[in-house]
Amino acid sequence: MLIIRPVDFPDLPALERLAITSRGGITTLPANREYLGQLIGQTQNSLRKKVALPGGESYHFVMQDSDSGEILGISGLEACIGLDSPFYSYRIDEVVHASGELQIHNRIPSLHLCHDYNGTSRLCTRYLVPESDTLVNAHFLSRARMLFMAKHPQRFARRTVVELQGMVDEQGRSPFWESLGRHFFGMDLSQADYLTGINRKTFIAELMPRYPLYVPLLNESARNAIGQPRPDIEPVMDLLEDEGFEYRGYIDIFDAGPTLEVRTDSIRSIWQSQNRTLQIRPDGAPASGDRQMMLSNNGTGDFRVLLTRGNLEQPQISSSEAEQLLLHEGDSVRVLALDTDDLAKSDSHLHP
Amino acid sequence: MIIVRPVRRDDHNALRELARKTGPGFTSMQDDDKHVEGMINAGVAAFECSPPPADAYFLFMMEDTETGKVVGTCAIHAAIGLHDVWYSFHLGTTVHASRELDVYSALQTLTLSNDQTGCSELCTLFLDPEYRHSLNGHLLSKSRLLFLAQFPHLCGETLVAEMRGYSDENGVSPFWEGLGRHFFSIDFTRADQLSARNKVFIAELMPKHAIYTNLLPEAAREVIGRTHDATLPARKLLESEGMRHSRYVDIFDGGPILEAPVSSLRAVRDSRSYKARIEEVSAQDQPYMVSSTELANFRCGTTYNIALDDDAASLDAKTAAALNIRAGDSVRIAPLFAERRTQ
Numbered sequence: 001m002l003i004i005r006p007v008d009f010p011d012l013p014a015l016e017r018l019a020i021t022s023r024g025g026i027t028t029l030p031a032n033r034e035y036l037g038q039l040i041g042q043t044q045n046s047l048r049k050k051v052a053l054p055g056g057e058s059y060h061f062v063m064q065d066s067d068s069g070e071i072l073g074i075s076g077l078e079a080c081i082g083l084d085s086p087f088y089s090y091r092i093d094e095v096v097h098a099s100g101e102l103q104i105h106n107r108i109p110s111l112h113l114c115h116d117y118n119g120t121s122r123l124c125t126r127y128l129v130p131e132s133d134t135l136v137n138a139h140f141l142s143r144a145r146m147l148f149m150a151k152h153p154q155r156f157a158r159r160t161v162v163e164l165q166g167m168v169d170e171q172g173r174s175p176f177w178e179s180l181g182r183h184f185f186g187m188d189l190s191q192a193d194y195l196t197g198i199n200r201k202t203f204i205a206e207l208m209p210r211y212p213l214y215v216p217l218l219n220e221s222a223r224n225a226i227g228q229p230r231p232d233i234e235p236v237m238d239l240l241e242d243e244g245f246e247y248r249g250y251i252d253i254f255d256a257g258p259t260l261e262v263r264t265d266s267i268r269s270i271w272q273s274q275n276r277t278l279q280i281r282p283d284g285a286p287a288s289g290d291r292q293m294m295l296s297n298n299g300t301g302d303f304r305v306l307l308t309r310g311n312l313e314q315p316q317i318s319s320s321e322a323e324q325l326l327l328h329e330g331d332s333v334r335v336l337a338l339d340t341d342d343l344a345k346s347d348s349h350l351h352p
Numbered sequence: 353m354i355i356v357r358p359v360r361r362d363d364h365n366a367l368r369e370l371a372r373k374t375g376p377g378f379t380s381m382q383d384d385d386k387h388v389e390g391m392i393n394a395g396v397a398a399f400e401c402s403p404p405p406a407d408a409y410f411l412f413m414m415e416d417t418e419t420g421k422v423v424g425t426c427a428i429h430a431a432i433g434l435h436d437v438w439y440s441f442h443l444g445t446t447v448h449a450s451r452e453l454d455v456y457s458a459l460q461t462l463t464l465s466n467d468q469t470g471c472s473e474l475c476t477l478f479l480d481p482e483y484r485h486s487l488n489g490h491l492l493s494k495s496r497l498l499f500l501a502q503f504p505h506l507c508g509e510t511l512v513a514e515m516r517g518y519s520d521e522n523g524v525s526p527f528w529e530g531l532g533r534h535f536f537s538i539d540f541t542r543a544d545q546l547s548a549r550n551k552v553f554i555a556e557l558m559p560k561h562a563i564y565t566n567l568l569p570e571a572a573r574e575v576i577g578r579t580h581d582a583t584l585p586a587r588k589l590l591e592s593e594g595m596r597h598s599r600y601v602d603i604f605d606g607g608p609i610l611e612a613p614v615s616s617l618r619a620v621r622d623s624r625s626y627k628a629r630i631e632e633v634s635a636q637d638q639p640y641m642v643s644s645t646e647l648a649n650f651r652c653g654t655t656y657n658i659a660l661d662d663d664a665a666s667l668d669a670k671t672a673a674a675l676n677i678r679a680g681d682s683v684r685i686a687p688l689f690a691e692r693r694t695q
Contacts, residue, residue: 207448211461
């Protein structure tokens with residue numbers, strides 16, 4: 001059985017293995033033991049903290065196979081970004097250059113370095129080991145976080161953003177970085193990403209271009225990368241758009257991947273999830289329905305989510321599932337149907 | 353004798369003829385009756401008004417006094433950017449460094465500027481190809497410097513000259529292709545022609561933010577500040593007079609803008625005023641520029657036949673007559689070349 005729960009200190013070696021498998025693909029999951037230790041510490045501290053307004057808290061959750069104990073994935077939430085060091089994005093603005101006399105009307109997009117998303121909450125660090133990377137698991141891992149947000153609205157900001165990785169070429173290089181960032185940073189994107197991941201962000205302010213950049217002056221491959229997610233994570237983008245996230249012309253300053261935003265209370269998984277009273281099914285009894293759904297307890301430090309099938313209105317689970325959720329008959333449980341159009345092909349892998 | 357004098361109303365046909373010979377791409381002198389008329393009106397007004405307007409357009413004609421034929425033209429714009437806005441790109445440096453990461457990059461930027469506003473400009477120089485010999489080219493260009501020496505109060509403190517930028521054998525400017533085209537969506541030639549008439553559209557269309565040159569295509573980057581091959585002799589001539597490429601380039605073709613304080617120009621520093629004496633004199637081993645000193649009757653020519661003492665200059669009768677100089681008149685004289693030349 002797969003469960004999702006907050007990351008804890010004994011998970012450190014497993015987390016390190018995840019970071020290594022991800023090969024630097026996730027900015028917020030650098031293969032740096034000290035940093036990963038802090039990540040766990042932050043989660044545990046944040047969960048213990050009484051929070052009235054979102055601040056520097058961050059919450060990371062792991063997906064675990066409760067039978068083998070193996071950690072298969074991680075996903076995270078940051079309560080409020082840009083507090084310790086500013087959160088940078090490029091905003092795409094259009095400047096109109098027009099001359100009535102010459103009958104020329106040019107709309108020139110330009111990139112402006114900005115901090116517009118400072119103060120928002122962020123979904124981050126979503127990673128599944130390749131062998132478990134199915135559409136269902138991707139939804140489960142991503143949306144379990146939203147059940148946590150649904151239960152703890154005071155811990156999150158009014159808006160939530162998520163950054164999607166940008167385009168890369170066959171050699172794994174970001175054309176946007178090669179044409180822009182490299183000139184200013186004089187290092188590989190992976191190195192810059194690593195430094196951002198371990199929070200040495202002041203260098204961005206020191207090195208990034210201070211003037212707005214005219215998009216037509218970038219080379220074609222860089223231009224084409226603007227606002228485009230890496231093709232293999234398009235299903236993730238679909239998932240997020242389905243949740244209500246929208247692209248509003250903000251991109252990552254390194255690889256130009258799109259940043260999506262949403263009003264936190266409009267996230268579909270948040271407003272669609274419901275509180276129900278839990279029933280425990282007698283051993284050997286058949287399931288009461290076959291809607292695929294996520295169930296979470298309403299805990300904080302002992303928050304748990306699992307994936308099961310049943311009746312959304314009267315959720316019934318087995319006693320072993322109840323044990324994993326740390327719940328008893330009659331407890332309050334949060335339920336959310338997992339059915340989306342995308343899940344029709346629910347057994348297909350994200351990476352065919 | 354070949355002399356340089358102020359433009360007259362009856363120069364219209366001669367100027368039109370010269371304009372015809374310039375060919376396309378010579379934007380300051382277009383083969384167009386209305387354009388030529390405009391040049392003449394502005395030029396005549398500059399010499400006739402007293403005092404001349406601050407942005408006077410001093411237009412000179414080069415004439416062969418023996419035949420009365422007009423063989424070249426040149427001009428000084430007393431102050432640029434007072435009526436039309438003057439645009440150039442300033443070449444700046446911005447350093448991005450992080451000690452912690454051991455990264456240091458000095459990046460070049462191009463910023464649209466109006467920094468030359470109020471400067472005087474050497475503009476419009478064209479010499480009939482048949483007369484491109486002896487000292488004519490030097491006289492045509494440098495007579496303007498002697499004019500500036502004589503009438504400093506009519507001009508700005510700084511003199512600038514735009515050099516035509518690099519274009520390839522097909523007339524394609526890589527700088528324009530890499531930069532301007534994105535903002536104008538028209539050809540270089542058309543943009544250049546339009547800019548001679550009206551510069552408002554530059555403000556409307558050109559980038560207002562600084563451009564990082566390392567984001568431009570290499571072909572465009574390489575020609576920033578590079579002079580067109582055909583204009584290299586003109587650049588060399590002006591450099592020998594002390595003009596230097598400042599940190600400014602033309603916004604269309606990236607050609608360099610040369611600049612110098614008027615008072616530091618070689619011809620200005622080396623020039624002096626004398627009282628004219630008219631007598632037979634033997635030839636010197638180097639040529640001199642000689643000019644009269646009244647604005648409306650300004651004349652400038654070259655001669656080897658000259659003798660200079662403390663405050664008097666002896667000229668032969670022929671030279672004096674061609675320059676409308678009578679004995680006792682005040683004249684301004686400077687060696688034509690910075691260095692003595694062996695003939």
